[in-house]
Amino acid sequence: MSPDVRALPEPYRRFHDEAAGFLPPGAVIADPVRTLAYGADASFYRLVPRLVIRIETEEQVRRLLGAAGRLGVPVTFRAAGTSLSGQAVTDSVLLALAPGAWRRALVHEQGGAITLGPGIIGAEANALLAAHGRKIGPDPASINACMIGGIVANNASGMCCGTAQNTYRTLERMRLVLADGTVLDSGDPASRHAFAGSHAATLEELSSIRREILADPALSARIRDKYRIKNTTGYGLNSFLDHVDPVDILVHLLVGSEGTLGFVSEVTLRTVEDQAHRASALVLFPDVVQAARATQALQGGLVSAAELMDRASLRAVEAKPGMPASLRGLPDRACALLVEVRAADPGALSAAMARAAERIAGIPTLAQVAFTAIRAEAEALWDVRRGLFPAVGAARRVGTTVVIEDVAFPMVHLAEAVAALQELLAAHGYAEGILFGHALDGNLHFVFTQGFDDPAEVERYRRFMDAVCDMVVRRFDGSLKGEHGTGRNMAPYVQLEWGARAHGIMRRVKELLDPGGILNPGVLLNPDPRAHVKALKPLPATDPLVDRCTECGFCEPRCPSRALTLTPRQRIVVRREMARLAAAPDGSGRRARFQEAWRYLGDETCATDGLCATACPVGIDTGKLVKALRAAARSPAARRTASALADHYGGAVGSLRVALGAAAAARAVLGERGLSGLSRGLRAASGRRLPLWNAALPRPAPRHDFRTVPGRGGPAMVYLPSCVVRAMGPARGDPDARAEFEAMLSILDKAGCEVRFPRDLSSLCCGLTFESKGFPELAARKAAELESALLEASQGGRLPVLCETSPCTQQMRLRLDPRLRTYEPAELIHDLLRERLRFERRAGTVAIHVTCSSIKMGVGERLRALAQACAERVVQPTSGCCGFAGDRGFSHPELNASALHDLRAGLPPGCEAGYSNSRTCQIGLSVHAGIPYQSIVHLVDRCTTRVD
Numbered sequence: 001m002s003p004d005v006r007a008l009p010e011p012y013r014r015f016h017d018e019a020a021g022f023l024p025p026g027a028v029i030a031d032p033v034r035t036l037a038y039g040a041d042a043s044f045y046r047l048v049p050r051l052v053i054r055i056e057t058e059e060q061v062r063r064l065l066g067a068a069g070r071l072g073v074p075v076t077f078r079a080a081g082t083s084l085s086g087q088a089v090t091d092s093v094l095l096a097l098a099p100g101a102w103r104r105a106l107v108h109e110q111g112g113a114i115t116l117g118p119g120i121i122g123a124e125a126n127a128l129l130a131a132h133g134r135k136i137g138p139d140p141a142s143i144n145a146c147m148i149g150g151i152v153a154n155n156a157s158g159m160c161c162g163t164a165q166n167t168y169r170t171l172e173r174m175r176l177v178l179a180d181g182t183v184l185d186s187g188d189p190a191s192r193h194a195f196a197g198s199h200a201a202t203l204e205e206l207s208s209i210r211r212e213i214l215a216d217p218a219l220s221a222r223i224r225d226k227y228r229i230k231n232t233t234g235y236g237l238n239s240f241l242d243h244v245d246p247v248d249i250l251v252h253l254l255v256g257s258e259g260t261l262g263f264v265s266e267v268t269l270r271t272v273e274d275q276a277h278r279a280s281a282l283v284l285f286p287d288v289v290q291a292a293r294a295t296q297a298l299q300g301g302l303v304s305a306a307e308l309m310d311r312a313s314l315r316a317v318e319a320k321p322g323m324p325a326s327l328r329g330l331p332d333r334a335c336a337l338l339v340e341v342r343a344a345d346p347g348a349l350s351a352a353m354a355r356a357a358e359r360i361a362g363i364p365t366l367a368q369v370a371f372t373a374i375r376a377e378a379e380a381l382w383d384v385r386r387g388l389f390p391a392v393g394a395a396r397r398v399g400t401t402v403v404i405e406d407v408a409f410p411m412v413h414l415a416e417a418v419a420a421l422q423e424l425l426a427a428h429g430y431a432e433g434i435l436f437g438h439a440l441d442g443n444l445h446f447v448f449t450q451g452f453d454d455p456a457e458v459e460r461y462r463r464f465m466d467a468v469c470d471m472v473v474r475r476f477d478g479s480l481k482g483e484h485g486t487g488r489n490m491a492p493y494v495q496l497e498w499g500a501r502a503h504g505i506m507r508r509v510k511e512l513l514d515p516g517g518i519l520n521p522g523v524l525l526n527p528d529p530r531a532h533v534k535a536l537k538p539l540p541a542t543d544p545l546v547d548r549c550t551e552c553g554f555c556e557p558r559c560p561s562r563a564l565t566l567t568p569r570q571r572i573v574v575r576r577e578m579a580r581l582a583a584a585p586d587g588s589g590r591r592a593r594f595q596e597a598w599r600y601l602g603d604e605t606c607a608t609d610g611l612c613a614t615a616c617p618v619g620i621d622t623g624k625l626v627k628a629l630r631a632a633a634r635s636p637a638a639r640r641t642a643s644a645l646a647d648h649y650g651g652a653v654g655s656l657r658v659a660l661g662a663a664a665a666a667r668a669v670l671g672e673r674g675l676s677g678l679s680r681g682l683r684a685a686s687g688r689r690l691p692l693w694n695a696a697l698p699r700p701a702p703r704h705d706f707r708t709v710p711g712r713g714g715p716a717m718v719y720l721p722s723c724v725v726r727a728m729g730p731a732r733g734d735p736d737a738r739a740e741f742e743a744m745l746s747i748l749d750k751a752g753c754e755v756r757f758p759r760d761l762s763s764l765c766c767g768l769t770f771e772s773k774g775f776p777e778l779a780a781r782k783a784a785e786l787e788s789a790l791l792e793a794s795q796g797g798r799l800p801v802l803c804e805t806s807p808c809t810q811q812m813r814l815r816l817d818p819r820l821r822t823y824e825p826a827e828l829i830h831d832l833l834r835e836r837l838r839f840e841r842r843a844g845t846v847a848i849h850v851t852c853s854s855i856k857m858g859v860g861e862r863l864r865a866l867a868q869a870c871a872e873r874v875v876q877p878t879s880g881c882c883g884f885a886g887d888r889g890f891s892h893p894e895l896n897a898s899a900l901h902d903l904r905a906g907l908p909p910g911c912e913a914g915y916s917n918s919r920t921c922q923i924g925l926s927v928h929a930g931i932p933y934q935s936i937v938h939l940v941d942r943c944t945t946r947v948d
């Protein structure tokens, strides 16, 4: 038994032992580093679970709930952890959906409905439905990260969904596990029948509550009234009015119950139309009263969204690059509505735009109303709205958190409510507070920054929240939570909003379905009037590279180490704790533990690909932090060795070729199994310092004398074969037995290009390897050498520069003189050579992989277009970082294996080859796909001939 488990209080130790007895190894986590990291969510509450358990099956949930009930150990379910109100954190046991599990997804009725496991990300469900012109109804702004489990359990909604298309309204069927371990499937008559037998008393109590509500006209009317606008405060009492059968009441109560009534293991949702044609207008009004009048005029399904932004919101973004000029110099009381109309075809869209403009024609505006259907222009308008939260997040003082509140008002009060909220923000000293929201639903978010490290600040926040709640409820009879869920944040105010009678019914529901109080206690209902100001999250400064992190979790789905060790958010959480411990008088023991764990969890398994930055609202690249920490940790001896390598780079590339030759020879003698076994043994004996051999390891590339190739009418260019491609040839079994540069040169020859090579080619390197290993000064040196050679060869940037390896091309684009026009191969062939090549579809089904650098350079579509010109069918089972990360796939093969764990399953039958644009990534892809992956240039060369 580990010391961490021994240190647990008695019921937790027993819970641990029982769980570990039937769960797979590694599923029960008790160490202080990962429990802290995995326990964090997007809210401003911090509770550290004693145990985190990765759950994979309904049977496991049943058994765990059984143990929880017997031992009196509370459990909290966790999907993506993007919740804002504290409903996904616990200091007890966190039951987290295991990465890669709960991912059943089945489209029915030509897209009319979809069955989803709780581990499917909302955007993934929509991607499956896109081909049918449909989408799921719930549309939270977090849809690219949050999962169905959380969407259902929070009854999440967003800009367009209103009250008509949320989970509650679109739920067709639910499969769930109750606190007592019973599984109920509302879509299965046999399950319903069995449940009616086993839980007759439960169903009777639900029916009885329904009868009581119906017998009380005032209460019935109040419930109906409260759901005319968005409301996620407390349990969904409308279930009792909208449904007669107690099983239907039960499953609808589960929606929005925030994991306090049961576990949702599958849902079937009816889908909604996703109209393809859209137009947007940013309408500027002199004040909020006029904006509210316009909102009322636009109601009734005419427009799909109307996002209100107050003057403070517009001021927060007006100076950012790309913002419309019309935002600058607006009067102090100005207010904007970002309006979107959607239609099935361009004609209907024009009509919708005209109707919307006509409806608000009589209302004073600061500029003429102008819709645009041009995608780039519309996106620029939506960037205003998208930039609001990040603007506050980025501008805040380090150590403070960003609070997003989420209230809703009856439409008639919208203008008054905006003014009242603005007054409250000012009165309580939140001068930087901004206010925006889904005006059509009267749903407003106000965002402000708040420090929780000082009791006086906590008290200010508490007074402010008291005032807000009082105003929302007593003055406007609004909702304290419109879409983010009650959580811990509003739990003390549920009775204020709903009144004693309705609150009493909610308590009865909880006692009925969770009599032992084991499901997420303290969330949604909480008798402690100060519950919302307890367990507040500290956000100590750790590094300026990541201090702006709001812990929203949007970066997590992009990270290749998410299932293996830590996500970007979790890395930042750990670093923050290390910073906190460094300042704590008694923190040294725990800090040493964190430091030790960081080496593998945080550092060694970060691919430093920076993909996290592409999803981060405040642009944080956690890979940069990891690289900076690596650099700070390098010893003088390591620097000297790396410097010698940089000085003799040509020799190092030559040595790699020799090593690859030796490995190929050893394979010939020992066979694949023999060499694999030997490699594993040597790696174990070296303490994992020696790299692991794998079957896709390339043979050495043939020696080649790179000399200028004269052109035949095609474009002239400079070609920089990367060091990896100069050293690594094809692997055994690859469809094309030539080295990548040979295939590239063959294409350039067919296109009649003049090809030049930079001087001293053998010693050139873009510096990426040095940078990612923590030697930024050597990276800069190699980049400077390369820049000089390329400027010379390209005549000061006149000629385009080709490098066939996408990470190197991206590095060059970031680090070298912008006069150099760099191309990776898909870009070059697509943009410059396409007309000079005749394409013929000679391949059947092929897979493509869009690397992280390709995503960042925006070349994925061109890679796909080329593949489609060459093959009958193109599939893309993966994209993003494969985790190979240069040579990390040899030193930490488990990172690559984890990132690509579902690649093989995603390949359709008959898919015999894959294509990408990074030689090292192709090694890992080949190993985990079970089919060879080569460069896209091999496919293009095979499927093209000269035009003349």
Ligand SMILES: Cc1cc2nc3c(=O)[nH]c(=O)nc-3n(C[C@H](O)[C@H](O)[C@H](O)COP(=O)(O)OP(=O)(O)OC[C@H]3O[C@@H](n4cnc5c(N)ncnc54)[C@H](O)[C@@H]3O)c2cc1C
Pocket: 041, 042, 076, 077, 078, 079, 080, 081, 082, 083, 084, 087, 088, 118, 139, 140, 141, 142, 145, 146, 147, 148, 149, 150, 151, 152, 153, 154, 155, 156, 157, 158, 159, 257, 258, 259, 260, 262, 263, 264, 265, 389, 483, 484, 485, 520, 552, 553
């Ligand atoms: C920047 C930002 C913007 C946001 N915008 C919106 C928005 O526009 N609209 C909106 O509604 N929300 C929004 N949210 C809040 C949040 O992202 C959503 O509510 C989301 O649906 C939560 O899903 P999740 O997968 O992260 O769930 P989690 O946070 O992991 O869990 C949510 C709740 O569901 C419970 N739960 C999880 N899985 C299950 C299960 N299988 N069975 C039972 N209970 C379960 C958890 O215990 C918890 O109480 C936003 C959050 C952020 C950070």
Ligand code: SF4
Pocket: 548, 549, 550, 551, 552, 553, 554, 555, 556, 568, 569, 572, 612, 615, 616, 617, 618, 619, 620
């Ligand atoms: S790094 Fe960015 S995306 Fe990730 S949790 Fe922090 S703020 Fe969110």
Ligand code: SF4
Pocket: 558, 559, 560, 561, 567, 568, 571, 605, 606, 607, 608, 609, 610, 611, 612, 613, 621, 622, 623, 624, 626, 881
């Ligand atoms: S750089 Fe890559 S591996 Fe590292 S945290 Fe970001 S996404 Fe994850």
